[in-house]
Amino acid sequence: MRTASKSPFRLVLIMLGLILASGPAPAADYDLVINNGRVMNPANGLDSVRNIGIRDGRIEAISRDALDGKQQVEVGGLVVAPGFIDLHAHGQREFESWLQARDGVTTQLEMEAGVYPVAAWYEQRAGASPINYGATVGHPPVRIATMADLKSIGLDESDLAVGLLNNEHFGAIAAQRNWVEDPANAEQLAGILERLQRGLDEGALGIGFGINYTAGATREEIYRAFGVAAANNVSNFVHSRFGYELELGGSVDAVQELLANAAATGAGLHIVHIGSSGGSRVPLLLEMIDSARRNGINVSTEVYPYTAWSTFIGAALFDGDFRNNLGIDYGDIELPSSGERLNQERFELLRRESPGTIIVGHGMKEDKVAAAVAHPGVMIASDGMFYNEGRAHPRGAGTFSRVLGYYVREKHALSLMDALGKMSYLPAKRLENAVPQMKRKGRIEIGADADLVIFNPETVRDNATFSEPALPSSGIEHVLVNGVFVVRNGAPQKDESPGRAVRR
Ligand SMILES: [Zn+2]
Known part of the structure; x- marks a missing residue:
């Protein structure tokens, strides 16, 4: 609701406006004004109707008063929230990026598997993405570059830069087992650590791990890699060693390895998809993670909302x-x-x-997934995969709307504000010490990047299913990336590619 200002100052402004109105038309204050939206900002708890003025890709005004913009868009009845930040997005080609944009995602980051070589990966993405993008340096591709016999399948390191799972050569790479099964010898270990450092030097956002996929990596190798992260003040984003139900060699064992490495090196730790990695042990693992954090370990986790x-x-x-x-x-x-x-x-x-x-x-069991989605501090991240002829796990298209529609509106598992925090503010906070750019994301405040999602809380829902996994979400009316509409009135704006690199 707007409250009329009655101050004399306001009167002077109105008079000034009348004087100006008689001359040549003044330039508008803002490129774009978003009017009468229900602004929800998890960074400070604001939940109120405001107008937002955007200039040069940044938020420059948040006001109850009318704002003067070259372009005005009316969004009464809709929620205006910080654009969603996906910490776990494997699929980052055009097809997947557009599906994510239509799910409210404005920044997609490949933090788990990571990439290598890092600079080449960023070059491929430049100027071609509707949403912001970034990646860690990945321990799995680094292990491949160091240990696999790429020459025998006609490849070299630079062929890895397109990412692993969408790599046309992935089948041939996966058929080589030494990078999966063998412990690294001293020379290989040195090569792995050196490449991780090179990736960080080229601007990677942290170090990514898929230890379950590189089973030969010893406890020492993982501990030393954590040491590289610590020396560079970045965090580790880890798929744990085991996701099993066993007492020895199970998920509890695996999480304890990671907590021990974080404690021993001082490096930050983010454990990916606690739902699929934790199985029936999810409640115990969340308790351990919370307790570690209370005891000074820099640790966090995430979940995707599927069984x-x-x-x-x-x-x-x-x-x-x-x-x-x-x-x-x-x-x-x-x-x-x-x-x-x-x-x-x-x-x-x-x-x-x-x-x-x-x-x-x-x-996975629904009650465990629901508990993790609702658990305080647990972030939402998709683990979205590359689509092959339109087919993949539907999480790449529906993760964020599924939380808003199914877990918030239908199941009342958590509040809308908490859900928005898990999708925007918390991921930004997680990264901002290592990646200062993230201080301008995940919040609605003056000077923040104008990455916004504007949706109808009564209708937002995921449509992608296992049989039709590429159906875009609905109820996401507008999505802005750096002040540019990539989704407008529910339709993707396919000519736009305002996404920028998130990079150290
Ligand atoms: Zn994983």
């Missing part, structure tokens, strides 16, 4: 007695390319002959 996970069929987590270890059976494994559920014979054939095949595993 199924996704990976490639050659992954090391399918080694050994995976049905017992993961608590699933062959029929819980689905090929997103066709919807086919596997049996033992099909599973073994695909694993042997096309280990890069992407699968979906149905194996």
Whole structure:
């Protein structure tokens, strides 16, 4: 609601306005004004109707008063929130970036698997993305660059820069097992640490790990890599060593390794997708993470709002007695390319002959996922995968709207403000010490980047399903990236590419 100002100062302004109005038209104060939205800012708890003035890609006014803009957009009845920041976005080609934009994401970061070489990856993305982008230097691609025999499959390090899972050569890379299974010798370990440092020197946002995918990496290797992060004042973003239900070699064991490394090196730690990594142990792991934080460890975690996970069929987590270890059976494994559920014979054939095949595993319990989504401090991140002919896990298209529609509106699992904080302010806070650019993201304040999502809280919902995983979310009416509409009235603005690099 607007409150009329009755100050004499205001009267003077009005008179001045009348004088000016009789002369040539004055230049507008703002490039764009967003009028009468319900502004929700998790950084300070503001939840009130305001007008927002945007100039040069930044928020320059937040006011109850009318603002003068070259362009005015009326958003009465809609929520205006900081654009969502996805810490875990593998799919960052045009197809996936647009799906994420339509889910309210304004910054997509590949923090888990990471990339290598880092500078080449950023160069490929420059000027071509609707939303902001960035990545860690990835321990998995660094391990491949150091240990795999790339020459024998006609590649060199620079071929890794497109990312791993969308790499047309990923099947051939995954078929090589030494980077997965072997411990690094002294020379290789030195090569791994050196490449991690090079990646940070080239502006990577931290170090990413998929220890479950590089099972041969020793405790020492991971500890030393954490040391590189500590020396550079960045955090580690980690898929833990095991996601199993076992007492030894299970998820509790794995999280304890990471907490110990964080304590021993002083490096920050972010544990990715606690839902899929934690299984039935999620409540215990969240308790351990909270307790570690209270005791001075710099640790955080995230979850995606689905009960199924996704990976490639050659992954090391399918080694050994995976049905017992993961608590699933062959029929819980689905090929997103066709919807086919596997049996033992099909599973073994695909694993042997096309280990890069992407699968979906149905194996998490709804109550554990809901508890993690609602748990204070746990961030929302998609783990969105690359789409292959329009098929992948639907989390790449619907994660953020699913939290708003299903968990907030339908299940009342958490408040709308808390949900928005988990998607914008908390991820920005997590990164801002290492990445000062993030101080201008995840909040609605003067000087912040004009990355905004404007949605209808009564209708916002995910539409992507396992059978139709590329259906865009609905209820996301407008999305602005650096002050430019990439979604307007629900429609993607495909000619726009205002996304900028987030880089140290
Ligand atoms: Zn993962």
